[in-house]
Each structure stands twice: as structure tokens, then as C-alpha cells.
Amino acid sequence: MDIIRLADGGYEAKLAPLMNRSAFDADIDRSVAEILAAVRSCGDAALSEYASRFDHVTLTPVQFQVTADEIAAAAGLIDDATRAAVDVACRQVTVFSRERLPKAWQFSPRAGVMLGEQFAPMDRVGCYVPGGTAPLISTVVHTVALAAAAGVKDIVVVTPPGKDGRVNPALLYACKVAGATEVYRLGGVYAVAALAYGTATIPKVEKIVGPGNAYVTAAKRQLYGEVALDLVAGPSEIMIIADDSADARYIAADMLSQAEHGSGREQAVLLSTNAALLPAVAAELKRQSATLSRAACVEAVLAKGVFLIEVADLAAAAALASRYAPEHLELMTRDAEALAGRITAAGAIFLGPWTPEPVGDFVAGPSHVLPTGGAGRYFSGLTVEHFFRRMSLVRYDRAALLAELPHIRQFALCEGLDAHGNSAAIRAE
Template sequence: MKIIRHTDPTWQQTAAALNRRAEASDAVQEVVSGVIKQVRARGDAALIELTEKFDRAKLTPETLAVSQDELAAAWNTADAELQEALIASHRNVFTFAQKSLRQNWSSTNEQGAEVGEVYHPFERVGCYVPGGSAPLVSTSIMTVTLAAAAGVPEIVVCTPCGPDGSVNPGLLAALKLAGATEVYKVGGAQAIAAMAYGTETIRPVAKIFGPGNSFVVEAKRQAFGVVSIDLLPGPSEVLILADKSGNPAYIAADILAQAEHGKDSQAGFITDDADLLNAVVAEVNRQCATLSRQAQLGPVLEKGVFLLLAPSLEEGARLVNVYAPEHLTLITERESDILPMIRTAGAIFLGNDSPVAVGDFLAGPSHTLPTGGAGKSFPGLTVDMFQRRTSMIRLNKESVTKSEPIVRAFAKVEGLDAHGESVAIRARG
């Protein structure tokens, strides 16, 4: 763990380094570009070769898809405890999503024209569900459920399989409950390419959703424009801002919960209380020894965890906005003062008794959130991202006549006389 205090000579450099931009390395960009070219050129054959290369699984065009019978069997054979947990999570996420749907509306502008908006679900979307060191069953709920709540008729899911060609049955059970209509055993950048460009087996989608590693995120970036993209959520992260009221055991537990994701995950802690900082360090060390995923925890604790002692909580809030965390936990006796200062967090968890893990699995908002500083530009995943907006405009003789002199002025200054005449001819007629 890296510990920096505002009295240290490196404080300014550390604070400046929190201003991140999530950019893929040249090597990652090159690999992803090559993968996309292969999938575009060779379709299923490329998917099969790349799956064997990266996931050590030997598939055929016939075994790329998970059948609806397999999905149903996964749900029917899931133990009761898992079924109950999935149902509870799905209910919360679906209810939250329904409340967030955009609604059609219409009004009349100053010239009397009827204007409004109409929202339709996308016809076909793709959701990426990571596998890796842990099957992200919860991501199935946090993406597919939103698509179903929006009324999307075709919901395609790509997720990596194991070396034996199988997908975790708990993940399949979640996909069945959430409403996936097609599931394919394809992961990585090749999955994004398949959903964007299509293959013999996987038809292209209109928009791609979901988190992933650096290769998946870069593939989404390179596919943007060919398809619509939700956001660019990469390796997970948490930042905790707390004053002396923070519970060091709870804070340490949240840091370790984040660190067990492994790889490029990050966890940060900012406080204005030196005693709390020291107590959190001691708790992290104590609790870490009791946990199972030591192979994932060790590297993240060494390189991906930082603790900052700030001169004030206000300065801490400023650093939060600079860092733009995926998850922010805010613990302070001055919540009404500090909370309004936070502008860039993907999701905010308030108080000692609000663990991020409840947001990951159950609370209601999707856990698919901007990472790597992207919170400065992107919100988290919401159900309205699965809706297409269309504007509607209707004029009659009176409103077109009132509009004509205004359009004429614009047409004159822009040198577009045909634009002006297309309105004038109706006003005269």
C-alpha cells in the first residue's frame, strides 16, 4: 500500500497523478485492431481460433451458442439459496430500471408547432459479461435486466467459457432469469468484434453494453461508430473519503473487497484524520490474512492501493473529483457540506453502513459504471441507454407562417435560399 501525507514533499505530484485518463497502450490497441480485422474477415473461424488461443477451449460453429435448454437447465438445477439471491437482485434492479425509463411527451412551441419526443427500445443489443478469475454472475443481472426492462426484444450475451467449453452454471442461471435471448461462449475483444460486425453465427447488434478488461474496453472504443457504445467500464475501483467518524474495520473491508478483483483493480482512501489512516492500515493487514484470494489480493495491495492524508475534507473532496472514481464511499459527520461538492463519481455510497458490495449485487442501480477517470465524461449504465430517442415535429398553416420570417433570417445569413423557400412556399400557399 502506498501511503502519502500532505506534509510529504511528494504530495503535490501524488495529487496531480490522480487526474487520470483511461487510454489503452499502443500494444493493446494493436492487438485489438488485429483481432477485429480477423473476426471481420473470417467470422466464426476466427472466433474459434481466438477462443482456443486465449481461453484454451476448442469450440465449433455448432457449440458457440448456449441453447435455451441449457439456460433453462442451469436455472432449474441452481440451488435454492442462489435462486433466491438472484430473484431478489433482479427484482430490485428491474424495479429501479422501470422507474428510470424515459417517457414520450409532446408540447407546443412559441410558433404553434407541435414538438415532442418518442422513445423506442433498441431492436437488438449485445451485453458483455466478463468471466476471468471469477464469473461475474451479478453483471448478468446488472446489464441484461435493464435491456429487458426497456423492452429490447433481442438481447445477445457474450461471455468467455472455460477450457472445457462450458460456462459457469450460476452465470447461465442469472442470464436466464434476466432475459437473455441468445448467449455465446465468446470472450475478449473478439466478442465485441462479433457483436459489432457479425459472423456466420452471431448477427450484429445495434449497441454494445457491459464492462471488461483493457482489451474489451479498447475493442468497444474501436467499434464505436459501427455500433453504439454505452460507456467504457474497465477494471473496477473504489475510493473512500472519510473523516474521524469512519469505522476503520469497515473501510478496510471495502478496500479488500475491491482488491480481490485482482489484476488492474484499484482502491483508494482519503482522510483528514491521521489516527483513522493508521487504524485502516492495521485493519487491512489483519483482515487480509483471513481471506482466500491471496493471489489476487497481494498484487493489488502492493501496486493498486493508496492512502492519502489530506489537510482537510474539502481538499479530499477536490481530489475525489480529480480522480473520478467508479465507486465512492463518503463517511463524514458533515455530509450536507461535503456531498454537494462531489461531481464525478459513478456511484456514491453514504455512511459507515453502506458497503459497495450491496451496490455490486443487490441495491438497484446498475453496477456498470465509468472507470479510469471516465466519470468526468460518462454516467453509469441506465435503462434509458437501451432506448432510442426520436424527435417529432408537426406544423400547420398558422405555425409554418409564424415560423417563416425566422427561418428566412437564418437561411439568408447561411446562404441557403432553398431552405428559406421550402418554408415560404407553404406560408404563401
Template sequence: AKVAGCREIVVCTPCGKDGSVNPGLLHAAKVAGATEVYRVGGAHAIAAMAHGTKTIEPVQKIFGPGNAYVVAAKRLLVGHVSIDLLPGPSEVLVLADEIANPAFAAADILAQAEHGSGHERCWLVSSSARVLKAVGREIEKQLPERSRADYIRKVLKHNGWLIQVKSRAEGIALANRLAPEHCEVMIKDPRSAAKEIVTAGALFLGNTSPTVTGDYVAGPSHTLPTGGAGASFPGLTVDMFQRRTSVVEYTPAALRKSIEAIEQFAGVEGLDAHGRSASIRLD
């Protein structure tokens, strides 16, 4: 928003029980150019920004990720305000073959599951039963070491899948069908596979490109489509914070040159007033 030149940048965030906001978050908001920060989160924050309250003025665009309720609220407001996309609970799909490091794949799955809403989704897709079993063992090994193990278990119980496919091509096809937020490509020649995966929010190639690099330091947008929306929406980009207005100015000579085409279109549509609104200027 700052790079796009927005004059007013509003941030809404939940606060702690004592009313405080994480100082790291406040600093990040300041660096990003926020002009206002409100201690409110969830679907009610979306409603407040869209419709306005006594303390929060209505905005024109509402961007950013949230839980399932935030996504539902944003979906209801499409058309009332500008909505970036529908980034909801986090997702990761790891596409792996024999070159994948099982410990790395397991660690990345645990990382996405630790958000803890229970709605996160984690897939491991491989044509190798050995890889699937090895990653499963690594998950069991690493899970007790994680501080948010209880949250992770809940996610993996309901939305964690180890999927065996027949071939690399079938794995890529499944990735495109699921359109995951994050897609890690731990297979031979990952760059070639990346050209075939066309619906993921972001691709992470090879064994040393964990999803967390995109979360914190890599540079591409961290606000990405989830729930299959990647088939229709890209990640958040600077141009989404801008709006465009067309400006049309014809000279008499230019209008005269175009009048035949205008009248032809008007005739086809049966809208003679349309045609006359141009020809009257040439009488």
C-alpha cells in the first residue's frame, strides 16, 4: 500500500487480554506505512472497515489474510469494497520423490499445521510408498519436540494427508487440482515441474527452500490464495492497491474518423440513440 502511494493505510489487529498489541507488530505496521491502527480483529474488524463505526471510518479496499470467519466476511463484502483475494487458513502441499529429504518435508508440514485454527490443510504427495512412510515416521519423531504440538495434532488429525500417486505427472495434476497456498516441489528437476504447476499460490523448489522463507524473508507476497482459490486468484501484488480510471478525449477529426464504426455497432445493437449521440456532434 505504501509503495502504491495510498495516503491512508488502516491496520486492524486483535489485542491481548490487557489491551496491548505486540510491539513487533506495531513496528512492522509503522515501517509498512500504517497511518491508523485499531485493536480489533476477526470478522467484526472486516465489517467495521467496510461499513464504518463511530471510531473507524469506512475504507475502500480490505486486504490481508485471516481465519475462516474473516474469509467468509470478505466474501460477503465483494462489490461493497475492493477485496484482494480470499486468503484463509494456511495450506502446504509437498510434492516429493526419492530425492526429497523426509525430515525436511515433515518439518514443513508441522510448520504449517502449528497455526492451530484446525482448518489448516497439509498434503504430502508422492509416487513412492517409501517416501510417504519415511515422512510419516519423521512427523511422529519431530512432533513431540514442538511447543504447539497439541495444535498440530488437531490439524493433522482432520486435515493431514499422505497421498500416493502413480506417477510424477499424476502428482502434478493433483497439485493443480488442489491449488494449494504453498507448494513445495521436492522432486528431480523441480524447475521443470514448476512450469507445469499453474494454480499454486507460491512454489518452493528443492530441498532447501522451505515455506518459511516465503513467510519471512524471500520477498514474494505472503498473502496468498487458499481453499482452491489459486485457480482464479494470484497472490497480493502492489497494483491491487491502485485503481484505474480511463480518460477519453476525441478531437472532431478523430470522432469523424470513428463515426462509421460507432453507427455500425449502434445499428447491430438496435440502439440508435447511441449512434446519434456521436453523429449529432458532426452535424
């Protein structure tokens, strides 16, 4: 845990590693490339091998897909409270997504010309859902429900099984409620590769969405072009901007909510104008972390991924936050709405003391699949629009074409593309 104060020597130098962090690792990239190549060349055989090696489960290709009976039985294996939570989250994410559905439009900017756009949902998409020690049931809702709202025909979920080869029943219930059409008990890099390349058992998808660890993130990046991708969504991170109105207990609790994800690569950062808040939060982090069930996961993040930083004022905090581009940004200040207007890069912004980040993780409405590692400067979070193809529409009448023919011919001349010019000019003969 690092505490960085304005009076410290080399203040900017201490911030540099934090601001220049990367979501990528060269060693990870190399090992990921080997797995991708094996799945591409060996297909289902490679999937069986990697399921045994990484997930410690023996699977034949016929066992990859979770059966309809298993999915149907899942509802009876979970309690009423879990079903209710999944139902509420799915409904609220769907309501938000339907507000964002793109609509065809047209206009006439000049005589004889019609321009516009039309949209069509993708046919087949893959949703990666992390599992292992913390099966992310909410990620099913925050990916699958968006695809379903868009009208995607085939919505495929891949998620790692437990050592018994079974998928968490609450996760399967979420798949059913959210609208998944296929579920495969495969995880990590090899599952992402199967979605991208296709195998004899698993048809190729058009796009892969969803968060993952550093290995899954590296795999998605290397597969760009084989399939479409949503964004770079690696280990989780949170940044909080707080003034002297903020409660140290709330801040520590929210920072720990992201530290417990388990990879050890998570980050939690506090920017505060109140110097006295930094040691208070540090003490709360130690006190609260000792009570958590995933204390071992949290310890690694507290050791190297927590930064408590004093800033001169809220303007400086907003500038630092926009440079850092956090996945999650909480504003615990007196006028959070005004401060939010000064932020230029963040995955999601949570306003005020009554909006802890986990409301976004679970039930608020916008997807919790968000850019990490500074990628928020050039990626935005997953939305329903990611599941559509956009097609521009262009229509000219004869008079409009003739009016612009000189410019078309001039561009063709400049670029040395005779046939381009001829295709327009022939219509003037």
C-alpha cells in the first residue's frame, strides 16, 4: 500500500508507474499464442487436453456443451433469494439496453441525395464468463441480456467448470433467464480460441465479449480480426475521488470490493484533497480486509495494488483520473455531478456516497464489462450497440450525381483510379 503526499519529493515520478500501467504482459502473450495455435490446428482434441490441464476435469467433445436438462434443473438447485436477484438484475439490464437500441434513420442533406444508416443484429456471438473460485453470475446478465435485447439469434456462453465438471447452478439459471442459447463448460484461453476459430463441436462466433483475467485479455487481443471484440477488460480496478465530506469506511469497503477478485493484479486508488483521509482509509483497509472470506486474495492487492494519493484540489483529481482512465470511478464529493462533467476518460462513474461500485456490478443497468489498464482512453464499456452491424445508406438521383461528377472525377484522377472515375462518368453520357 503506497501513500503519496503532495509534500513528498518526486510526486510526479511516484505517480508515473500508476499512470503508465499496461493491461499486457509479454510472457503472457507468448504462452497464450501457443494455446491459440494448438486449438486452431487440433480443435476439440486440444480443448480436451487443456480442460484437463487447466481446469482439472476430463471432458470428451460430447461433454463440452451443458445439456438442456442441466440448465432446466439449475433453478431447483438455488434458493429463492438468488433467483430473485438474477431476475431483478436481468430485468434492469434489459430495460437499460432497450433504451439504447439503435434505430434506422435517413435525411437529405442536399437536393437529390439521401443518406442514413440501418442496423441488423449479429447472428452468433460468444460471451466469456469467468468462473473458478468466483463464478461471475452477474457477468452472464451483463453480456447475454444485452445480446438478447439486441435480437442476436445464437448467444453462446463459455465458462470454466468446477473440478466435478459441473457449472455453477446459479450461473446456469442466469444463462436461461438472460437468453443464452448454448453453454459450454470450457474456460480461459482455450475457450476463447474455440469461439474464435470454431471446432467440430463448437461453431465459430462473429464477436466475443466479456471480461477475463490477463490471459483471456491477451487472447482476445491476439484474436482481433478472426472475430470482432468488445474491448480490453482485464483485472479489475477502482479509483475514488474524495473530499473532506467522505467517509473512510465507505471508501475502504469500496476499494476492497475490487481487490477481492483474486488475480492479484487488481488496483484500488484513492485521490483525496483531505490529507487526513489517507491514513484513516489505510487503517480501515487493514481492519476490514481481516474480516473478509477472500482475505488471501486481498492481501496481494493491498501489498502492491493500493495507492492513496493526496491531490491539491478537485480539478487536479479530475485531471489525474482522466489520465488514469479507471474502469470504475467513484466520486465521493459534495457536488459529484459537477465533478463528473470534468472527467474525460473512465469506464463508469458512480456519483455520491450512496452509489457504491457493486450496484454497477450487479443491478443498476449499464453493463459492468468495462475497459481496464488505461484502455478507457480509447475504449468504452459494453453496450447493446456492440451487438449490431451498422450499414450506411446512400442514394443519389441523376441530377445529384451529375452535380458532383466533377469532384468524383478529380478524386479519381488524383488517386490514379480510372475505373472509379469512369463508373460515375459513364452515367453522364
